[in-house]
Structure formats: C-alpha cells, structure tokens
Amino acid sequence: MENILEIKDLTIQYRADNRIVEAVNQLNLTLGKGESLGLVGETGAGKTTTALGIMGLIPDPPGIVTGGEIIFEGEDLLKQNKKRMRSIRGKKISMIFQDPMTSLNPVMTVGSQIAESIRIHERCSKAEAATKATEMLELVGIPGERYGEYPHQFSGGMKQRVVIAIALSCNPELLLADEPTTALDVTIQAQVLDLIVKLKKEKQTSMILITHDLGIVAEVCDKVAIMYAGEIVEYGSLEQIYNHTCHPYTKGLFGSIPDLDSHVKRLSPIPGLMPDPADLPAGCSFCPRCTCACERCESENPQMIEVETGHFVKCFQIGKEEEHV
Amino acid sequence: MSKYIGKRLLMMIPVLLGVMIIVFTINFLTPGDPARMILGDGATPEALAQVTEELGLNDPYLVQLGRYIGNVVFKLDLGESYMTGKPVFEEIASRFPTTVKLAIFSVSISVLVGVSAGIISATKQYSIFDRIATSFSLLGVSMPTFWAGLMAVLIFSVKLGWLPASGSYGPEYWVLPSFTLGLHSSATVMRMTRSSMLEVIRADYIRTARAKGQKEKWVIITHALKNAMIPVVTVIGMQFGGLLGGSLLIETVFAIPGLGKYIIDSISTRDYPVVQGGVLLLAISFSLVNLLVDILYAYLDPRIKSQYKAAKKKKGGAKNAESTC
Numbered sequence: 001m002e003n004i005l006e007i008k009d010l011t012i013q014y015r016a017d018n019r020i021v022e023a024v025n026q027l028n029l030t031l032g033k034g035e036s037l038g039l040v041g042e043t044g045a046g047k048t049t050t051a052l053g054i055m056g057l058i059p060d061p062p063g064i065v066t067g068g069e070i071i072f073e074g075e076d077l078l079k080q081n082k083k084r085m086r087s088i089r090g091k092k093i094s095m096i097f098q099d100p101m102t103s104l105n106p107v108m109t110v111g112s113q114i115a116e117s118i119r120i121h122e123r124c125s126k127a128e129a130a131t132k133a134t135e136m137l138e139l140v141g142i143p144g145e146r147y148g149e150y151p152h153q154f155s156g157g158m159k160q161r162v163v164i165a166i167a168l169s170c171n172p173e174l175l176l177a178d179e180p181t182t183a184l185d186v187t188i189q190a191q192v193l194d195l196i197v198k199l200k201k202e203k204q205t206s207m208i209l210i211t212h213d214l215g216i217v218a219e220v221c222d223k224v225a226i227m228y229a230g231e232i233v234e235y236g237s238l239e240q241i242y243n244h245t246c247h248p249y250t251k252g253l254f255g256s257i258p259d260l261d262s263h264v265k266r267l268s269p270i271p272g273l274m275p276d277p278a279d280l281p282a283g284c285s286f287c288p289r290c291t292c293a294c295e296r297c298e299s300e301n302p303q304m305i306e307v308e309t310g311h312f313v314k315c316f317q318i319g320k321e322e323e324h325v
Numbered sequence: 326m327s328k329y330i331g332k333r334l335l336m337m338i339p340v341l342l343g344v345m346i347i348v349f350t351i352n353f354l355t356p357g358d359p360a361r362m363i364l365g366d367g368a369t370p371e372a373l374a375q376v377t378e379e380l381g382l383n384d385p386y387l388v389q390l391g392r393y394i395g396n397v398v399f400k401l402d403l404g405e406s407y408m409t410g411k412p413v414f415e416e417i418a419s420r421f422p423t424t425v426k427l428a429i430f431s432v433s434i435s436v437l438v439g440v441s442a443g444i445i446s447a448t449k450q451y452s453i454f455d456r457i458a459t460s461f462s463l464l465g466v467s468m469p470t471f472w473a474g475l476m477a478v479l480i481f482s483v484k485l486g487w488l489p490a491s492g493s494y495g496p497e498y499w500v501l502p503s504f505t506l507g508l509h510s511s512a513t514v515m516r517m518t519r520s521s522m523l524e525v526i527r528a529d530y531i532r533t534a535r536a537k538g539q540k541e542k543w544v545i546i547t548h549a550l551k552n553a554m555i556p557v558v559t560v561i562g563m564q565f566g567g568l569l570g571g572s573l574l575i576e577t578v579f580a581i582p583g584l585g586k587y588i589i590d591s592i593s594t595r596d597y598p599v600v601q602g603g604v605l606l607l608a609i610s611f612s613l614v615n616l617l618v619d620i621l622y623a624y625l626d627p628r629i630k631s632q633y634k635a636a637k638k639k640k641g642g643a644k645n646a647e648s649t650c
Contacts, residue, residue, distance in 0.1 A: 057535055090538035097536075102529040107551045107626055116547075117537040150627040166537065 004174060004206045005031040005054070010068035012046070012053050012230075015061070021278045023049040025230040025285075027068070028304070031174075031223075036200070036207045038217030038238075040253070041227035042274055047210045048098070050227075051176040054208075055095055056085045073173065091121040094167040095176040096196070099183045100159035104151040110162045111137065111147030114169050121170045136165040140195060157188035161195065168199055175200065175207045181216065193220060214257060218242060226250045229275055229285035235304075236311035246313040248290045284315070292317050326623065329633045330616065337612045344608040345397065345601070349390055352597045359407050359595040380407065393601065403605070404598035408591075413602040417584065421606065423493060424583040427506070427575075428568035430499055434507025435514050436561060442511070443518025443557075447526060448545055458515060465512025471574040474505045478578070491580035502579045506572055510564045517560045521553040528552070554625055562618035569610040 012024040024046040031037050039047050052058050054070055056077060070077040072093065077085065097103040105113060114133035118124065124132070134144040140161040142154075151159055160180060167175060177196060181189040197220055200207055209220055217224055217238070224241040226234040226249065234247040245251050252270035272289040281287055287297040296316055304312045360376040361368065377383055381392065396402040403413040442462075446455040481501060482490035489498050525531065526549050534548045535541075573585035584603060591599035623630040 055536055057532060086538045086540065088538070089536055095536045097529060097533060099529060103533045105530040105534065105548050105552070106628060108548070113533075116534075116539065120538050150631075152628045152631070163533070166533070 002033050003030050004033045004073060006071040008069040010053060010070060011066045012049050012058060012063060013066050014063050019278050022280060023230055023277060024053065027232055029225060029232060031206055031208065034204055034206055035223060036209060036221045038221035038224045039208055039210045039227055040212060040214060040217055040224060042212060044274055045227045046230040047227055048178055051095060051178050051208065051210055054176060055089055055093060090117050091170045092172055093174045093176065094172040095178060096163055096167045096180045098179040100156055100163050101183065103163050104159055106151055109148050109150055110154065114165050117166050117169045133169065136169050140165045157184055157192060160184060160192050164196060168203065171203050172205060175205045177207060178210045214253060229280060230277060231285065231314065233286065233314045234312065240308065240311040244311065246307055246318050247315050248292055249286050326633060330620065333616050340612060341605065341608055345394055345605060346390065348601050348604045349393055352600060353386055357595045359597060362595045363407055403602035406599050407596045408594055413598045416599060417602055417606055420582055420584050420587050423581060424569060424585065427502060427572065427581065427583060428565060430503035431506035431510065431568055432561065432565045434503055435511040435564065438508065439511035439514025440518050440557065443515045444522055444545065446519045447522030450523065462512040462515045465509055470505060470509050471578050473509060474575055474578040477501050477505050493581050502575050502581060506568065506575050514557060514560055518553065518557050521556045522549060525549045525553040551625055555622060558618055558621050558625065562614050566611040566614040569607065569614065
C-alpha cells in the first residue's frame with residue numbers, strides 16, 4: 001500500500017530557561033493511504049506535540065523541531081515555506097482538537113467558522129462558502145438553521161461536531177484527531193466517534209487518532225502505535241498489538257484496563273511515573289518502571305526490532321525471549 | 326437590548342441625585358463667603374448681609390438643598406453664576422464643546438497609537454519593537470501630564486517654534502494638548518491591549534484558526550482582536566469619561582478655556598451653582614460613556630448580549646409565573 005505519511009527520526013524539543021524538554025525523540029511512523037492509526041500513550045508522552053509537528057503548528061518559542069523528516073505525499077513538510085504550509089493546513093491535513101469548549105472562537109458564529117476554512121482553500125464566493133458550510137453542519141448532524149448561532153449556544157458534543165465539520169470541510173487527505181472524545185460524556189463519545197468513522201469512510205481520509213483509550217482504538221483503528229516518553233515503543237496492526245502484546249509498557253497498559261470477566265479484585269497499574277522529559281534516562285526510557293529490566297536496559301537505548309511482519313517493538317527483552325525459545 | 330438601555334438610563338437617576346446631594350453638601354460645608362468674593366474685601370457689613378440674604382444663603386441646609394434639587398429637576402434650571410450673573414447652563418454650554426473636542430482628539434490619538442502598538446507588541450513579544458514600546462509606555466504612564474505638557478511647550482514652541490504654546494484659535498493650537506493627553510493615555514491603552522492580546526493569542530481557538538491555514542494577519546485581525554478588545558474598551562471608556570470632565574492640568578498649561586479649568590476657578594471664587602452644575606454634567610457624561618461601553622461589550626461579545634437578553638426573559642418569566650398563580 002502507498003504511504004501517505006512517513007515520519008523519520010522526528011525530534012521536537014521545548015526550550016525554556018536553559019531547560020531542554022525532549023517532547024518527541026527520534027520518532028518513526030508510517031501511515032498508509034486510507035488507514036487509521038491509533039497513537040496511544042499517557043499524558044505527556046508527546047502525542048499532541050507529534051500531531052502539531054505534522055501541522056507545523058509547534059508554538060515557537062519555546063518549541064523547536066530539531067531534526068527528522070515528515071514526508072507527506074512525497075514532500076518533506078519541514079522543508080516547506082510558510083505559504084505552502086498554509087495551503088496544506090486545513091486543506092490536505094486537518095486537525096480535530098481535544099477540547100471543543102475552547103477550540104471555537106466565542107465571538108464568531110459557528111457557520112462563519114466553517115465557511116472561513118472553505119473560503120481559504122477553495123476559490124468561491126462568500127455565499128457559496130456559506131452554502132457549503134451549511135451542508136457540512138447538516139452532515140455532522142446539526143440543523144442548518146443553526147448556522148448563525150454562537151458556540152456558547154451549543155453543548156459540548158455539538159461543539160465537537162462543529163470542530164469536526166471545520167476539519168472535514170475541505171476533504172482533507174489526512175485527519176489528525178487529538179483525543180476528540182476526551183472532553184465529552186460517554187454517550188456523546190460514542191456518537192462523535194461513530195460520526196468521525198462514518199465521515200472518514202465516506203471521504204476516504206487517512207487518520208491518526210490520538211487517544212489514551214485502548215477501547216476506542218480497538219473500535220476505530222487498523223494500526224496502533226504505542227508512545228512512551230516521546231518515542232514509539234511498539235507499533236503494529238490492531239491484531240498484533242492486542243493479541244501478541246510484546247512491549248512491557250503495552251502489557252502494563254492492558255493490565256490497567258478493568259475486565260469484567262476476570263475475577264481479579266485490583267487492577268495492575270504500571271508502577272511509578274513517566275520520566276521527566278527534561279531529564280530522560282540514558283538507556284531505555286521505560287527502564288525505571290519496567291518489571292523485566294536488565295543492566296543493558298539502563299545504559300543502552302534499544303533499537304526497534306521487527307518481531308513479525310509489520311510488528312515493531314523497542315525492547316531488548318524481546319530478542320532474548322526468542323533466543324530462549 | 327432597548328429595554329436594557331432604558332433600564333440603565335433609569336438607573337442613572339439615583340446616581341445623579343446622589344451626586345447632586347453630595348456636591349451640594351460639600352459646597353455647603355466649605356468655609357468661605359460667596360458674598361465677600363462677589364463684593365470684594367472693601368465691602369461694608371450691611372452690603373455683605375444684603376447679598377447673603379439675596380442669594381438665600383441664610384436659609385437652613387435642607388431648604389437650600391430642596392430649592393436646588395427642585396429647580397434642577399422640575400425647571401431644568403441650574404441657577405445663575407454668582408460671579409457673572411449669567412445662567413450656569415449657558416456658561417457651561419459655552420465651554421463644554423472645547424472640552425469635548427479636546428477629549429475626542431486625545432482619545433482618537435490614544436486609540437490609534439495605543440491599540441496598534443499593543444497589537445504589534447503582543448504579536449512580536451520580546452522583539453525590539455516590543456521592548457521599545459513597553460519602555461515608552463512605562464515612561465508615559467509614570468510621567469505627569471502637566472510636566473509632559475510643559476516639556477512639549479518648551480521643545481516645540483519655545484525651542485523649535487513649530488507650534489503655538491497656548492490658546493485655542495485654530496487647528497494648530499490643538500496639536501500639542503491633544504498629543505500630550507493622547508500619548509499619555511495611549512500608554513495605558515497600549516499596556517492593556519498588549520496583555521489582553523497576549524492572553525488571547527495563546528487561546529485554543531487561535532490555534533484552530535491557524536490550523537485552517539488562515540494567514541497570520543487575518544488570524545490576528547478577525548479572531549484575536551475582537552476577543553481581546555473588551556478590557557481595552559473599558560479602559561478607553563474610562564479615559565474618555567475622565568477627559569470629558571475636563572483635563573484641568575492640560576487646560577491650565579495650554580490656557581484652553583475648557584470645563585475643567587472653569588470648575589476649579591469657580592471653586593476658588595465660591596461660585597457654588599457653577600461647581601454644582603459642572604459636576605452634574607460630568608456625572609451625566611461619565612454615566613453615558615459607561616453605558617456606551619456596555620453596549621459595545623454586547624456588540625463585541627455575543628455571550629454578553631445573550632446575558633442581557635436572558636435577564637430580560639427571566640424577568641418576563643417571573644411575571645408570567647406570578648400571573649398564573
């Protein structure tokens with residue numbers, strides 16, 4: 001399958017007062033056309049920073065992309081000038097943000113916020129953009145008459161629908177959904193997620209879904225990348241990650257999910273906290289919390305190994321187990 | 326909205342009554358004899374007694390207060406100046422336009438300079454322009470206007486001879502006083518705009534606008550500015566209200582026959598009707614400017630507009646509930 005997005009060795013840092021926070025470290029990722037990738041990890045793992053990096057929206061200062069390549073449809077996004085990036089943002093790559101409460105401009109009508117995006121990328125009159133924006137509203141399940149209303153007149157779920165309408169208004173090739181359901185009620189979560197999946201299928205959009213909810217990933221995604229301290233630690237198809245879990249961190253994540261069928265009284269959370277990204281361990285960044293860490297893990301950062309076709313793991317222990325076998 | 330404005334206008338009545346009572350009482354308690362000020366030091370005790378009686382100054386406090394308020398409320402009569410014998414209304418009306426003119430010129434300069442410098446400073450935070458502008462605004466805020474006025478006269482009138490130093494005969498006479506006042510208040514407006522803008526441009530909806538591929542210029546103008554203007558409009562309104570009361574120091578420095586100077590002169594000559602009338606006008610203009618600012622809020626922020634409407638509905642709802650009971 002043709003790749004729509006290829007990220008190679010992406011490194012993003014935040015610099016402030018002599019402190020360097022390594023938000024994303026040597027990240028590698030590929031996404032095929034039409035695929036959905038779930039990017040899973042704890043808060044602060046660098047998921048949003050990666051997405052903002054793809055959009056070219058890392059707040060600078062303090063954020064700097066210090067290295068790597070983001071190849072989208074054959075061109076390196078990091079090498080494009082501002083004008084070219086503006087024509088890609090919103091048109092070819094668009095993003096759904098985490099908090100619908102604050103993502104919409106409170107003093108503009110929702111309709112005009114959708115129409116704005118259409119006006120920027122498609123040569124059309126104001127009236128045409130308004131018509132299309134009304135269609136988009138209806139597509140996400142909001143009556144067209146509400147075009148002239150302001151964000152404060154909508155509920156959280158409705159606002160997120162508006163944000164989705166903005167993101168999809170120009171039929172993007174790639175959709176970055178940054179925890180699109182985190183701020184919503186569980187019942188609304190399902191609705192919004194269904195909507196995203198439906199529209200994605202209709203428009204043949206590739207998607208990176210950022211979340212920390214493995215349940216959502218299982219429902220929506222074809223591939224999964226597990227992110228920890230700015231790195232991808234495990235990457236593979238849905239089936240590979242869920243049924244042949246390899247990395248100790250991924251195992252820990254699954255261990256933290258309550259299971260109704262099992263009779264275990266307590267969950268088994270991962271002990272400890274994520275390392276301070278301004279002071280990462282010399283070796284494997286998961287080593288301090290890992291239950292099966294060895295001496296080598298402390299001093300040396302493991303490389304990605306392909307354990308089966310398309311299933312990559314960044315851990316020394318994996319090779320070892322196979323050796324034992 | 327019109328109902329809201331009507332309510333606000335009605336609310337002005339107690340405020341103005343209060344102002345009248347307080348100013349009258351302070352005048353009543355102020356030592357000094359208007360009769361002596363009118364007749365001069367050489368007046369005989371008989372003449373003094375006669376004038377005091379004619380002015381009604383021998384009557385008890387409540388009688389004098391009642392007479393004053395009665396005249397103002399029922400006859401719209403502010404009384405006559407002790408000094409000139411002309412109606413106070415005429416005296417003030419002949420000076421008010423000068424003050425209004427100066428206030429409008431100064432506020433226009435202040436808005437033009439303050440708001441634009443604030444926007445540039447905020448969007449290019451820590452740039453050289455920002456540093457220069459913030460230092461100048463610190464200078465402007467801390468410099469007393471009369472001193473700035475004197476320095477301006479010294480440089481532009483005395484040394485360079487470009488502009489007239491005092492009077493109000495032609496347009497060139499307005500340049501120095503307007504700029505002195507305008508630049509002084511632009512310092513406050515600039516600081517307010519800068520800090521408000523800085524807050525807004527970090528908001529999520531600004532990121533959404535950028536994610537649409539919008540040009541930075543339009544992100545600032547269409548998305549950030551309207552959101553950032555509310556505190557700025559408040560400051561501008563307060564300054565305009567203050568300037569309508571006459572800028573005593575500047576009017577004195579530049580010998581402009583405005584309201585501020587007239588009120589102060591009248592205090593020293595114990596011309597009570599003029600002081601009372603002047604302060605009343607000041608209170609009215611301040612209240613009206615405040616009302617204007619509140620209406621502007623509703624225009625800037627639809628959430629405030631709907632609050633005004635909600636208050637109205639609530640009232641209507643309460644009435645309906647009463648009638649059904």
